[in-house]
Amino acid sequence: MTGAFFLFSRNRLALVGGIVLCLVVLLVLAAPILPLTDPDVTNTANRYLPPLSEGALLGTDHLGRDLLSRLLWGTRLSLAVGFAAAAIAATIGAAIGVIAGFYGGRLDNVIMRGVDMLMAFPYILLALAIVAALGPGLLNALIAVAAVNVPFFARNIRGITVGLAHKEFVDAARLSGLSRPQIILTEILPNVLPVIVIAMSTTIGWMILETAGLSFLGLGSQPPQADLGSMLGEARAALISHPHTSVVPGVMILIIVMSINLLGDGIRDALDPRLKSGALSRPMAATRVRRQAPAPEPNLEGILTVEGLETEFHVGPRKLRAVGGVSLSVKPGECIGIIGESGSGKSVTALSVTGLVASPPGVITGGAVRYRGDDLIGAPYERLRAVRGREIAYIFQDPLATLHPLYRVGDQLVEAIKAHQKIGTEEARGKAVELLRDVRIPNPERRISDYPHEMSGGMRQRVGIAMALANDPEVIIADEPTTALDVTVQAQILSLLDDLRRSRDLAIIFITHDFGVVAQLCDRVAVMYAGKVVEEGPTKAVLAAPRHPYTARLIACVPELGGGRRRLEAIPGLPPAVDRLPEGCAFAERCNKARSACREGHIPLAQEGDRAVRCLFPEEAPAREAAE
Amino acid sequence: MGGYILRRLLSAVPVLLGITVIVFLIMALIPGDPATAILGSYATPENVARINRELGLDAPLWRQYLIWLGNMLQGDFGQSFALNRPVLDEVLERFGATLILAGTAFVLCSLLGVIAGTISAANQYGWADKAITFTVLLGISIPSFFLGMMMILLFAVRLRWFPVSGMWPIYGARDAAALISHLAMPAIALAVVATGVIARLSRSALLEVLRQDFIRTARAKGVHERSVIWRHALRAAMVSILPVLGIQAGFVLSGAVYIEIVFQWPGIGRMLVDAILRRDILLVQGGVIVVAACYVFFNIIVDVAQSLLDPRIRT
Numbered sequence: 001m002t003g004a005f006f007l008f009s010r011n012r013l014a015l016v017g018g019i020v021l022c023l024v025v026l027l028v029l030a031a032p033i034l035p036l037t038d039p040d041v042t043n044t045a046n047r048y049l050p051p052l053s054e055g056a057l058l059g060t061d062h063l064g065r066d067l068l069s070r071l072l073w074g075t076r077l078s079l080a081v082g083f084a085a086a087a088i089a090a091t092i093g094a095a096i097g098v099i100a101g102f103y104g105g106r107l108d109n110v111i112m113r114g115v116d117m118l119m120a121f122p123y124i125l126l127a128l129a130i131v132a133a134l135g136p137g138l139l140n141a142l143i144a145v146a147a148v149n150v151p152f153f154a155r156n157i158r159g160i161t162v163g164l165a166h167k168e169f170v171d172a173a174r175l176s177g178l179s180r181p182q183i184i185l186t187e188i189l190p191n192v193l194p195v196i197v198i199a200m201s202t203t204i205g206w207m208i209l210e211t212a213g214l215s216f217l218g219l220g221s222q223p224p225q226a227d228l229g230s231m232l233g234e235a236r237a238a239l240i241s242h243p244h245t246s247v248v249p250g251v252m253i254l255i256i257v258m259s260i261n262l263l264g265d266g267i268r269d270a271l272d273p274r275l276k277s278g279a280l281s282r283p284m285a286a287t288r289v290r291r292q293a294p295a296p297e298p299n300l301e302g303i304l305t306v307e308g309l310e311t312e313f314h315v316g317p318r319k320l321r322a323v324g325g326v327s328l329s330v331k332p333g334e335c336i337g338i339i340g341e342s343g344s345g346k347s348v349t350a351l352s353v354t355g356l357v358a359s360p361p362g363v364i365t366g367g368a369v370r371y372r373g374d375d376l377i378g379a380p381y382e383r384l385r386a387v388r389g390r391e392i393a394y395i396f397q398d399p400l401a402t403l404h405p406l407y408r409v410g411d412q413l414v415e416a417i418k419a420h421q422k423i424g425t426e427e428a429r430g431k432a433v434e435l436l437r438d439v440r441i442p443n444p445e446r447r448i449s450d451y452p453h454e455m456s457g458g459m460r461q462r463v464g465i466a467m468a469l470a471n472d473p474e475v476i477i478a479d480e481p482t483t484a485l486d487v488t489v490q491a492q493i494l495s496l497l498d499d500l501r502r503s504r505d506l507a508i509i510f511i512t513h514d515f516g517v518v519a520q521l522c523d524r525v526a527v528m529y530a531g532k533v534v535e536e537g538p539t540k541a542v543l544a545a546p547r548h549p550y551t552a553r554l555i556a557c558v559p560e561l562g563g564g565r566r567r568l569e570a571i572p573g574l575p576p577a578v579d580r581l582p583e584g585c586a587f588a589e590r591c592n593k594a595r596s597a598c599r600e601g602h603i604p605l606a607q608e609g610d611r612a613v614r615c616l617f618p619e620e621a622p623a624r625e626a627a628e
Numbered sequence: 629m630g631g632y633i634l635r636r637l638l639s640a641v642p643v644l645l646g647i648t649v650i651v652f653l654i655m656a657l658i659p660g661d662p663a664t665a666i667l668g669s670y671a672t673p674e675n676v677a678r679i680n681r682e683l684g685l686d687a688p689l690w691r692q693y694l695i696w697l698g699n700m701l702q703g704d705f706g707q708s709f710a711l712n713r714p715v716l717d718e719v720l721e722r723f724g725a726t727l728i729l730a731g732t733a734f735v736l737c738s739l740l741g742v743i744a745g746t747i748s749a750a751n752q753y754g755w756a757d758k759a760i761t762f763t764v765l766l767g768i769s770i771p772s773f774f775l776g777m778m779m780i781l782l783f784a785v786r787l788r789w790f791p792v793s794g795m796w797p798i799y800g801a802r803d804a805a806a807l808i809s810h811l812a813m814p815a816i817a818l819a820v821v822a823t824g825v826i827a828r829l830s831r832s833a834l835l836e837v838l839r840q841d842f843i844r845t846a847r848a849k850g851v852h853e854r855s856v857i858w859r860h861a862l863r864a865a866m867v868s869i870l871p872v873l874g875i876q877a878g879f880v881l882s883g884a885v886y887i888e889i890v891f892q893w894p895g896i897g898r899m900l901v902d903a904i905l906r907r908d909i910l911l912v913q914g915g916v917i918v919v920a921a922c923y924v925f926f927n928i929i930v931d932v933a934q935s936l937l938d939p940r941i942r943t
């Protein structure tokens with residue numbers, strides 16, 4: 001009951017559907033006690049009375065019968081037949097599905113083959129064949145409609161039963177000595193029942209339509225008995241001269257089926273957890289921007305500067321602050337590493353630069369991202385698009401997921417080139433081959449017509465790099481580009497990136513969770529924790545003498561620099577959830593130097609020469625005042 | 629590729645056999661003396677004897693089936709007693725008209741459905757999405773035969789844009805223009821429901837795809853949002869939309885029965901209904917088998933199209 005309440009409070013259309021359906025059902029249930037004329041009494045003197053005539057609210061039909069009365073009785077019949085067909089199809093289909101799914105093996109095989117055969121028929125054809133064999137009549141039409149829907153139920157329920165048949169509680173029941181029919185009744189059935197009900201609610205409208213359809217064709221209810229379909233069928237002869245006799249039953253079918261569909265959609269939506277979490281939302285072309293304050297004044301130098309960036313995820317009423325005021329900068333020819341655990345906000349920072357954070361739920365709520373002094377946050381879409389790939393290009397992790405699976409890599413490269421350069425396809429193709437050669441892919445003329453799934457992981461990542469280079473960008477943001485690769489390939493890719501940076505004077509922002517990689521490639525490094533930079537400085541200096549306890553622990557986890565993958569999760573404890581950030585230092589929970597002062601209020605990033613650290617009691621540091 | 633098509637064609641053989649078995653079994657359901665039931669009011673003693681001989685009705689069921697199947701394989705679907713002509717001739721003649729109608733409706737619903745679903749997904753929760761979602765709901769709730777009747781009232785009777793019914797004008801040339809003006813209303817009425825279903829599924833298929841990593845890559849390349857949606861996302865979504873198109877083709881073929889009745893279209897659906905009402909069982913049987921076989925082949929075409937679309941399933 002509360003479930004139904006939540007459903008309706010969320011979905012007003014489903015509520016409307018439910019109310020209308022209830023009204024219709026109540027009305028037709030009351031038909032026997034309403035002051036209606038007999039639906040079958042003919043009165044040829046009063047043929048085709050228009051609606052609102054005296055004594056006939058909706059008019060009369062070709063035999064002078066009262067349309068309102070016929071409508072209510074016809075609706076009663078149609079609803080009953082529709083529900084009965086759905087119930088029969090569900091019962092038989094579910095029984096077949098449960099047996100096939102539970103017993104499995106040969107029996108399952110034979111049954112499902114049969115079901116597939118039945119589904120190979122165009123739907124109504126099978127119904128027609130059955131009616132042809134049994135002869136026209138409402139009962140036969142009902143049987144036909146139910147029969148053709150059995151395979152649908154059987155297939156659905158079988159799938160679910162197969163899943164259940166191997167669950168622990170079923171095994172337990174088996175061990176306790178229950179027979180198989182007993183297990184089906186006591187363990188399986190209660191679990192598939194909800195699914196059966198949902199499947200029924202989505203097909204019942206369809207079955208009402210189908211039985212009405214058979215009656216419309218004259219194969220269902222036979223005169224004088226009439227359901228909505230046969231009323232419409234009889235009225236068709238007078239469609240042009242007396243349209244109201246057709247409109248009345250037709251509109252009724254529409255109302256019933258529509259309200260059932262609304263209700264069914266509402267039920268389905270209410271049961272789909274993905275809808276609630278917003279996981280079915282489509283990410284927009286650029287991240288939404290809702291800056292709480294004007295952009296900060298520029299005070300960092302570099303071709304790309306990030307200042308006070310704040311990015312949040314708005315999920316329902318919750319606001320998760322993924323990036324909480326990050327500042328960074330990078331100069332041409334420089335490589336800066338951002339290092340942190342998953343969830344530290346390093347990728348979100350990188351994606352925020354050109355508005356690529358999925359939105360919804362992402363929202364940029366503050367800060368500035370300046371490319372050559374120009375703020376990109378809140379820039380119009382066309383400006384962002386001109387920057388993306390042309391000025392600032394990305395290399396992503398796992399190119400099997402980040403390259404389009406259905407286009408040849410050459411076509412994807414050509415597209416990247418033509419997105420920013422007005423050249424012909426042939427010329428772009430030539431350039432694409434060159435790019436593949438630049439990233440040291442052997443046989444580029446041949447590989448260009450490969451699909452991503454035909455390449456090795458290392459080759460795919462080279463394609464990803466080639467794509468990033470396609471328009472000679474100034475800045476490359478590489479988001480864990482080597483994480484999915486094995487150690488040798490990883491080393492090759494890193495040295496390739498290093499060469500490219502030197503030969504093209506590229507600025508690189510390199511995101512990773514691996515200090516080894518940082519040591520190989522990056523001039524400077526920024527360590528992120530819970531959405532904030534906690535330490536920054538030249539790579540060598542930071543590695544030699546980490547100031548933040550977190551950095552020190554990270555480095556301690558890497559016994560040999562550059563020695564492959566090492567997971568940061570080796571540090572005990574977990575980073576705090578970004579919607580429940582503690583007061584003061586976010587690392588306090590896991591820090592063995594934490595004191596009470598650490599948990600009191602904001603701790604600034606203290607600059608000291610070319611290094612910066614966000615800690616009250618940094619490692620091996622000259623004594624400093626705690627306050628300030 | 630050629631190998632794939634061949635294997636797919638071979639796999640259709642058991643399905644086709646299954647279809648004949650099912651039709652045969654359904655017909656075996658007919659209560660009472662089959663020959664009399666098949667012949668209905670045409671059951672003269674000579675006809676009954678002939679049917680019994682044709683179908684080998686004194687033999688066991690499986691023998692009967694084999695005889696029946698053998699006859700069909702030789703193109704002998706029996707004789708329609710009501711029309712007094714070979715079943716196959718009548719079926720093929722009628723089926724042409726149905727193919728024109730259902731084919732047009734199928735092209736319409738595929739194009740409109742996919743386009744509407746894509747626009748809807750691209751503008752999720754925007755006014756276009758809401759308008760399309762509501763129209764779709766209306767479209768899948770209205771019985772096509774009722775919609776057809778209302779279209780006749782409005783567009784043929786009131787506005788006089790199209791002829792009321794039929795496939796060809798009673799007088800005048802049987803040219804393309806005449807066909808199109810007769811075809812327009814029934815094809816649209818037939819396409820509406822399938823358009824709605826396809827639009828719905830296309831919308832959710834696109835929403836699914838739009839959250840994937842390669843879409844972000846396309847955006848990061850600076851590809852215009854228009855081609856992100858219509859090239860990248862739609863192409864990937866087509867992989868899950870295509871099978872839906874295959875299924876909807878079956879519904880369009882089914883719905884043609886109603887539309888042919890409403891618009892007096894001389895197709896196989898109308899023939900089937902007439903045949904059922906006249907108890908012309910052999911004609912029903914032949915019609916059902918030909919249409920079902922055609923649908924099986926159509927699904928092979930869909931599968932082949934699918935393998936062209938997705939290089940990962942090509943082997």
Ligand code: SF4
Nearest residue numbers: 585588591598615616
């Ligand atoms: S501020 Fe305190 S709790 Fe935080 S890292 Fe420094 S010492 Fe540890």
